[in-house]
Amino acid sequence: MELLQLYYFRTVARLEHMTKAAQEIRIAQPALSKTIARLEEDLGVPLFDRKGRNIRLNSFGKVFLEKVELALTALEDGRKEIEDLAGMERGRVFLSTTTHKCFSDLIGTFISKHPDIQLQINQASSYEKIKQLRNGDIDFCITFPPLEVEGISGKSFLTEEILLAVPFTHRFANRKSIDLSELADDAFINIKEGNPFREMTDDFCKQAGFFANIVCEVDELSAISHFLRTGIGVAFLPETFIEDKQVPFHLLHIDNPVCQRTYQIAWLEGRYLSSAARQLRDFMYDYFNEFRNQKNGVS
Numbered sequence: 001m002e003l004l005q006l007y008y009f010r011t012v013a014r015l016e017h018m019t020k021a022a023q024e025i026r027i028a029q030p031a032l033s034k035t036i037a038r039l040e041e042d043l044g045v046p047l048f049d050r051k052g053r054n055i056r057l058n059s060f061g062k063v064f065l066e067k068v069e070l071a072l073t074a075l076e077d078g079r080k081e082i083e084d085l086a087g088m089e090r091g092r093v094f095l096s097t098t099t100h101k102c103f104s105d106l107i108g109t110f111i112s113k114h115p116d117i118q119l120q121i122n123q124a125s126s127y128e129k130i131k132q133l134r135n136g137d138i139d140f141c142i143t144f145p146p147l148e149v150e151g152i153s154g155k156s157f158l159t160e161e162i163l164l165a166v167p168f169t170h171r172f173a174n175r176k177s178i179d180l181s182e183l184a185d186d187a188f189i190n191i192k193e194g195n196p197f198r199e200m201t202d203d204f205c206k207q208a209g210f211f212a213n214i215v216c217e218v219d220e221l222s223a224i225s226h227f228l229r230t231g232i233g234v235a236f237l238p239e240t241f242i243e244d245k246q247v248p249f250h251l252l253h254i255d256n257p258v259c260q261r262t263y264q265i266a267w268l269e270g271r272y273l274s275s276a277a278r279q280l281r282d283f284m285y286d287y288f289n290e291f292r293n294q295k296n297g298v299s
Contacts, residue, residue, distance in 0.1 A: 003075075005039045006068050009047065012036060013057050013065045014135070016048075073136045077272035091117035091276040096124045096132055096141040103142060106287050110280060117276045126196065133268045139277040144196060146264035154266035158288045161239045162201070162259040164252040165224070167231040177253040180208035187215040187233035189224050197221070200261055201236040207257040225249065240291075 012021040012032070022029040040046050047061035057065065091114075097103050107119060124132060129141035130149055146156055164183070166172055172182070190212065191198040205212045215233050218224055224235045228249040238261065242251070265284055267273065273281070 001039065001042050005035055006072060008032060008035050009039055010065065010068055010072065010135075012048075012055070013061060013068075016055055016057060018053075018055060069135065073268075073271060076136055080274045081272050083274070092120065093117060093140070093274070093277045093280050094120045094138040095280070096122050096129045096138045098123065098142060106284060109287065110283050113283075114276075114279060117279065119280070129266075133266065136268070136271070139273060140265050140267050140281065142263060142265055144261050144263045145200070146262060147266050151269050152266050153269045154264040155285070156262050156264045157285055158240075158263040158291070159260055160263075162204070162236050162254070162261060163239055163242075164234060164254055164259075165228055165237045165247075165249045166234045166252060167228055167249055169231050170234065170250065172252060173250045175252060177255050179256045180204060180254050180259070181210065181256075183234060184208070184210035186213070188212040189216040189218065189227045189233045189235040190214050191221065191224075192217045192219060197236075197238075197261075204236070204254075204257060204259050 008021070008025060011025055012018060015021045015024070018033055018036075019029055022032045025032065036047070043060075043064070045060045046058065047064060048055040049058045097107075107121065111117070111119065122138075124141070126143055126147070129138075129143055130147065130152065132138045133141060133152060143154075147154055164178065164180070172178055190201060202212065216227050218227070221237065221241055224237065225248065227233070228235055236259070237251070265281060267277075267281075
């Protein structure tokens with residue numbers, strides 16, 4: 001059994017498609033098929049169920065994949081630790097996050113202070129983030145709500161208030177706070193279904209005893225403010241999204257229910273974190289601790 005076979009097997013198992021796996025690995029498909037066949041011959045069992053061109057990981061393959069991922073992760077961790085000890089660490093951190101502005105600011109500040117560390121960032125759903133962590137594709141992910149998944153550790157670093165934004169012409173534009181139930185008959189602007197923010201705010205409305213009447217759905221939070229100006233509806237906005245106090249709409253605190261969201265940085269338990277990765281994690285804690293102090297007026 002060769003190490004290259006294990007790398008190839010993991011790719012085929014992830015994609016469950018021989019042609020796509022060959023393209024990703026950049027080898028000829030017949031060569032990849034022969035490599036997998038030799039691995040199955042060494043093990044004495046098939047790892048995939050094959051029907052024509054379709055392949056599916058079978059029960060043997062699923063068991064073997066768990067061990068392969070542990071082995072390959074351990075080897076990668078060993079390489080990182082040796083590089084750290086030898087002073088050869090190239091300063092590379094893989095992070096799956098969100099486009100939220102406060103994280104863009106954090107990343108920009110971190111890069112300016114640590115120009116020797118290279119960040120590689122991607123966007124992904126919560127399901128994809130878990131898969132990326134387990135596959136060793138990323139060092140960390142930033143997520144909300146916090147993940148509660150076996151084998152994944154995390155630390156919450158920011159809890160922010162979710163505010164209600166209303167046009168200046170709205171009947172509550174002279175108020176400082178509201179009970180969310182008072183908006184039961186209002187039209188809402190919100191993110192499209194399937195987004196965690198939408199799921200969270202739908203739950204806020206459910207707690208308040210109503211289903212929001214969504215009249216406008218957008219892809220990004222930044223688009224909400226444009227529609228708020230038209231007066232077609234009200235919207236939920238996170239406090240860290242508000243860059244300037246002089247916004248073109250009125251912001252209200254929600255007294256009931258409690259409308260907050262908590263962010264977490266998560267990593268795979270037992271995986272070695274490089275010096276660069278640990279620097280990013282520590283920087284994130286300090287950055288948002290300072291944010292909380294400024295918000296609370298602590299010098």
